[in-house]
Amino acid sequence: MSLFTSEVKLGGVGQEVSMESQRYKNCLREIRERANDVVDEQTGVHIKREDWLKLKLHIVSENNFPTAAGLASSAAGFACLVYTLAQLMGVNERYQGELSAIARLGSGSACRSLDGGFVKWDMGQKEDGADSIAVQIANETHWKDLVIFIAVVSSRQKEVSSTSGMQETVQTSPFLHFRAKDVVPKRIKEMEDAVARHDFSSFARITCADSNQFHATCLDTSPPIFYLNDTSKRLIGLVERWNTQEGSPQAAYTFDAGPNAVLFTTESNSSLLLQRLLFQFPPAPGVVLSSYVVGDLKTLELAGIKSLKDLASLEPPKELAEPKIPLRTPGELAYIICTRPGRGAFLLKDLGSSLIDSTSGLPFSK
Amino acid sequence: MSLFTSEVKLGGVGQEVSMESQRYKNCLREIRERANDVVDEQTGVHIKREDWLKLKLHIVSENNFPTAAGLASSAAGFACLVYTLAQLMGVNERYQGELSAIARLGSGSACRSLDGGFVKWDMGQKEDGADSIAVQIANETHWKDLVIFIAVVSSRQKEVSSTSGMQETVQTSPFLHFRAKDVVPKRIKEMEDAVARHDFSSFARITCADSNQFHATCLDTSPPIFYLNDTSKRLIGLVERWNTQEGSPQAAYTFDAGPNAVLFTTESNSSLLLQRLLFQFPPAPGVVLSSYVVGDLKTLELAGIKSLKDLASLEPPKELAEPKIPLRTPGELAYIICTRPGRGAFLLKDLGSSLIDSTSGLPFSK
Numbered sequence: 001m002s003l004f005t006s007e008v009k010l011g012g013v014g015q016e017v018s019m020e021s022q023r024y025k026n027c028l029r030e031i032r033e034r035a036n037d038v039v040d041e042q043t044g045v046h047i048k049r050e051d052w053l054k055l056k057l058h059i060v061s062e063n064n065f066p067t068a069a070g071l072a073s074s075a076a077g078f079a080c081l082v083y084t085l086a087q088l089m090g091v092n093e094r095y096q097g098e099l100s101a102i103a104r105l106g107s108g109s110a111c112r113s114l115d116g117g118f119v120k121w122d123m124g125q126k127e128d129g130a131d132s133i134a135v136q137i138a139n140e141t142h143w144k145d146l147v148i149f150i151a152v153v154s155s156r157q158k159e160v161s162s163t164s165g166m167q168e169t170v171q172t173s174p175f176l177h178f179r180a181k182d183v184v185p186k187r188i189k190e191m192e193d194a195v196a197r198h199d200f201s202s203f204a205r206i207t208c209a210d211s212n213q214f215h216a217t218c219l220d221t222s223p224p225i226f227y228l229n230d231t232s233k234r235l236i237g238l239v240e241r242w243n244t245q246e247g248s249p250q251a252a253y254t255f256d257a258g259p260n261a262v263l264f265t266t267e268s269n270s271s272l273l274l275q276r277l278l279f280q281f282p283p284a285p286g287v288v289l290s291s292y293v294v295g296d297l298k299t300l301e302l303a304g305i306k307s308l309k310d311l312a313s314l315e316p317p318k319e320l321a322e323p324k325i326p327l328r329t330p331g332e333l334a335y336i337i338c339t340r341p342g343r344g345a346f347l348l349k350d351l352g353s354s355l356i357d358s359t360s361g362l363p364f365s366k
Numbered sequence: 367m368s369l370f371t372s373e374v375k376l377g378g379v380g381q382e383v384s385m386e387s388q389r390y391k392n393c394l395r396e397i398r399e400r401a402n403d404v405v406d407e408q409t410g411v412h413i414k415r416e417d418w419l420k421l422k423l424h425i426v427s428e429n430n431f432p433t434a435a436g437l438a439s440s441a442a443g444f445a446c447l448v449y450t451l452a453q454l455m456g457v458n459e460r461y462q463g464e465l466s467a468i469a470r471l472g473s474g475s476a477c478r479s480l481d482g483g484f485v486k487w488d489m490g491q492k493e494d495g496a497d498s499i500a501v502q503i504a505n506e507t508h509w510k511d512l513v514i515f516i517a518v519v520s521s522r523q524k525e526v527s528s529t530s531g532m533q534e535t536v537q538t539s540p541f542l543h544f545r546a547k548d549v550v551p552k553r554i555k556e557m558e559d560a561v562a563r564h565d566f567s568s569f570a571r572i573t574c575a576d577s578n579q580f581h582a583t584c585l586d587t588s589p590p591i592f593y594l595n596d597t598s599k600r601l602i603g604l605v606e607r608w609n610t611q612e613g614s615p616q617a618a619y620t621f622d623a624g625p626n627a628v629l630f631t632t633e634s635n636s637s638l639l640l641q642r643l644l645f646q647f648p649p650a651p652g653v654v655l656s657s658y659v660v661g662d663l664k665t666l667e668l669a670g671i672k673s674l675k676d677l678a679s680l681e682p683p684k685e686l687a688e689p690k691i692p693l694r695t696p697g698e699l700a701y702i703i704c705t706r707p708g709r710g711a712f713l714l715k716d717l718g719s720s721l722i723d724s725t726s727g728l729p730f731s732k
Contacts, residue, residue, distance in 0.1 A: 172575075175582060178544045205588075209538075212590045216541060216582035222571075223606040224578045230596045240589040 014363075019059075026105040027082050036090035052089050059084075060355040060363040066152055070227060070258015072113065078106030079113035083345035097122075097133030104132060109256075116140040116343035118195050120188065123180075138195050140341045145198065147270040147299065150337040151277060153231045153259040154284070172222040179217055184210075200266055204249035207264065208239070211254040227257050231332045235261040238280055242273075245319035271303035272317075277336060278305065279314045284331030295338040380731075385425075392471040393448050402456035418455050425450075426721040426729040432518055436593060436624015438479065444472030445479035449711035463488075463499030470498060475622075482506040482709035484561050486554065489546075504561050506707045511564065513636040513665065516703040517643060519597045519625040520650070538588040545583055550576075566632055570615035573630065574605070577620040593623050597698045601627040604646055608639075611685035637669035638683075643702060644671065645680045650697030661704040 019025070035052040039045070047055070061080065067073040082103040085091075093099055100111035111132070112119045117139035124131035169176050187206050194202035218225035228236075232255055239251045251265040251273050265273045274293075283292040289308050293300050305311055348354075357364050385391070401418040405411070413421070427446065433439040448469040451457075459465055466477035477498070478485045483505035490497035535542050553572050560568035584591035594602075598621055605617045617631040617639050631639045640659075649658040655674050659666050671677055714720075723730050 174549050174579070175541055175544070178541070178548075182544075183540050209588050212588070213540070213586050216585040219582040219585060220579050222575050222578070223610070224602060226599050229599075233592050233595075236590060244589070 014365075023078070023106045024081075027078065027102055028085065030102045030105065031082065031085040031089055031091055034086075034089070034091040034094075036092070038088070038090040049090075057085075057088075058356060058361050058363075062355055066260070070256050071150065071152075071260055071262075072109055072256055074107045075109040075113045078110035079103045080345050082106065082110070083114055084347075087347055097135050100134040101130060101132060104129070104134075114344050117142055117341055120192065136344075137192055140343050143195065143198055143341060145200075145267045146341055147265050147267055147273075148339045148341065149261075149263040149265075149273065149277065149299075150339065151235055151261040151263060151281070152334045152337065153229065153261075154332055154334045166225075168223075169217060169221040169225065173217050173220040175217050175220040179213060183213065201249050204243075204252035204264065207252040207254050208236075208249075212236075215255065227259060228255055229259045231329075232259045232261060234280070234329065234332070235263070238276055239263065241319040242276060242317065270299045274299050274303045274336075274338070275305075275314055276317050277333075278303075278311050279316060280320075280328060281333045281336075282311060282328055282330045283308075283333075283335075287331075291335065292333075293336050293338060296340065297338060299338050380729075389444070389472045390447075393444065393468055394451065396468040396471065397448065397451040397455055397457055400452075400455070400457040400460075402458070404454070404456040415456075423451075424722060424727050424729075428721055432626070436622050437516065437518075437626055437628075438475055438622055440473045441475040441479045444476035445469045446711050448472065448476070449480055450713075453713055463501050466500040467496060467498060470495070470500075480710050483508055483707055486558065502710075503558055506709050509561065509564055509707060511566075511633045512707055513631050513633055513639075514705045514707065515627075515629040515631075515639065515643065515665075516705065517601055517627040517629060517647070518700045518703065519595065519627075520698055520700045532591075534589075535583060535587040535591065539583055539586040541583050541586040545579060549579065567615050570609075570618035570630065573618040573620050574602075574615075581621065593625060594621055595625045597695075598625045598627060600646070600695065600698070601629070604642055605629065607685040608642060608683065636665045640665050640669045640702075640704070641671075641680055642683050643699075644669075644677050645682060646686075646694060647699045647702075648677060648694055648696045649674075649699075649701075653697075657701060658699075659702050659704060662706065663704065665704050 019028070032052050035049045037049050038047045040047075059081070061077060063073060063077060065071065065073045065076060082099055086099055086102075091099070097111075100114050103114055104111035109121075111134040112121050114134065115136040118137045119134050120137050121134045122132065124133065126132075187210055190202060191206050193199070194206060215228055218227060236253055239253045242251060243249050250269050251263055253264075254262050256262075263273065263277075278293075283289070289305070289311065293305075305314075351358065355363055385394070398418050401415045403415050404413045406413075425447070427443060429439060429443060431437065431439045431442060448465055452465055452468075457465070463477075466480050469480055470477035475487075477500040478487050480500065481502035484503045485500050486503050487500045488498065490499065492498075553576055556568060557572050559565070560572065581594055584593060602619055605619045608617060609615050616635050617629055619627050619629050621627055629639065629643075644659075649655070655671070655677065659671075671680075717724065721729055
């Protein structure tokens with residue numbers, strides 16, 4: 001559940017990124033302060049804790065997730081950066097969540113991206129935010145039945161300009177304080193319970209209600225902040241109609257600081273949800289299926305879709321009998337990512353995965 | 367400021383409308399109960415109060431305003447119906463706002479449409495709603511400097527399906543109760559002050575903030591209710607950018623239960639606002655200027671626009687320097703109504719305006 005969002009523009013492919021931003025500097029400073037003596041097992045190189053301040057770093061990063069799309073890619077980036085620096089410099093957490101508090105200095109929501117599975121961000125009490133940390137409440141193997149689709153909205157949709165500063169929400173929205181004080185704490189507890197009990201109905205109900213309330217708070221800001229566009233609303237409509245038709249939650253949606261939907265469902269409903277998505281949001285003409293549905297393709301198989309031909313012959317789902325609903329809107333989505341709850345940051349052991357040439361210290365040219 | 371909205375589908379041209387709806391019946395019953403002896407001055411016909419129950423009525427209505435567009439056309443219709451019936455049956459208000467309470471039985475917001483100028487809807491205290499009435503706080507001549515544009519969004523915009531029941535908001539939105547209790551009463555007072563003082567800055571600030579908060583509450587409903595679409599947001603953006611650029615409110619927007627904007631500005635800014643609207647939202651190809659800008663055309667003259675050619679040569683307003691803003695989106699608006707605060711319901715005295723043939727008692731065929 002997001003109260004605050006932030007965004008850092010990351011560099012494009014092969015692009016050098018300045019580390020001048022205070023966000024990078026803060027993370028680097030905090031990690032360096034906690035550095036320890038490190039001996040590299042393979043080379044035997046010994047770096048003393050005080051030397052980390054003198055040494056320079058080459059950092060090369062790669063991201064297979066849509067960036068600047070309000071899908072927390074910068075959160076993932078900062079979590080990865082902090083985790084990797086901590087590994088390199090032998091930093092051990094003195095208390096649970098210490099690294100998450102450092103990642104939070106890079107990007108607020110980055111604190112949630114260090115661990116996998118289900119993570120809770122505790123607001124904390126301290127003025128300096130040192131106890132505003134994220135803790136894992138269940139790991140990625142806890143809820144095997146949960147399936148996730150990410151519907152990435154086509155960028156050819158006309159963008160609505162929006163200010164990005166949630167500080168303005170804090171300053172101007174009458175709803176924000178009420179939400180933070182009277183709504184979120186209760187929902188966090190209910191959500192923890194729902195996750196613990198694998199209770200999809202409660203999980204879905206809270207997820208949708210809280211996404212909508214977060215965006216309602218953005219709208220209550222002066223000037224108003226809009227992240228949802230008309231495609232987002234049609235994605236919401238798809239889920240809400242299905243849930244209403246069945247009389248209980250079959251799927252859930254949540255939107256962060258952008259128009260793209262993260263959709264949740266259960267294993268047994270996963271092909272039904274994917275069929276609904278593909279029925280209402282077919283790819284634009286000329287787009288091939290393999291670039292339209294990406295990630296874990298098991299659900300696509302389960303849904304019996306092997307080609308664009310299978311897609312064209314999909315039957316409308318029963319809740320689409322109502323005549324006024326826009327039936328099929330090709331090209332509104334750029335692509336759909338099929339995935340599941342994942343693991344957090346971890347170290348790749350094989351040198352073949354390295355993005356840095358260990359002899360030159362420079363990035364491999366691609 | 368709307369907490370509740372409702373809608374009644376009215377008939378099309380030449381269409382007979384059933385009066386079976388409880389909404390019509392309630393209004394008719396309440397008016398009949400208050401009927402008095404009436405003598406028609408011209409014909410000398412005398413109708414006793416008890417006879418109004420036995421007599422039948424032909425009601426013919428005409429509407430020059432967009433219907434079913436979330437622009438309170440049904441509110442205007444019910445206000446007109448109740449006012450006309452009251453005039454016909456010699457009903458005198460026993461207390462101020464009594465007729466508004468009857469109109470409210472037809473359509474909640476109809477209570478606000480009986481009087482012209484600026485009207486306040488008082489929630490009231492009584493269980494039966496008898497004291498939930500509207501009172502005029504200033505008439506239509508009070509604020510001569512105020513100019514209104516209604517931007518009617520093109521229906522070729524894909525509609526987002528939405529449930530219309532604000533009862534669901536009452537039942538499911540955590541924000542609604544907070545809004546009704548902690549936000550609206552204060553804003554009503556501030557708005558009354560702003561109107562009394564002709565304080566456009568305060569008027570604009572409250573109008574925009576409250577429109578946004580009303581729609582935020584709709585979004586906080588489960589399932590969420592959407593009235594604003596992407597065109598609505600671009601209209602909001604137009605006003606917010608201009609206000610930000612100037613450092614103070616030049617214009618204001620409000621949206622009722624639909625995507626169409628009601629825009630307010632002052633006389634001295636009216637041509638600047640109309641130019642901005644026409645710059646960013648030119649008509650679709652083939653649409654003539656005279657059907658695109660309708661109503662009081664004085665502002666169009668002031669803006670120096672006599673033809674589509676003048677429109678094509680409009681300079682971009684200075685706040686549109688930012689490159690990312692979608693500059694011109696032809697056809698997103700159906701038309702723009704130029705108007706001002708108007709008067710309330712009143713009786714047309716000349717028989718030439720009558721919609722009923724006084725010999726046959728039937729509507730004139732058009």
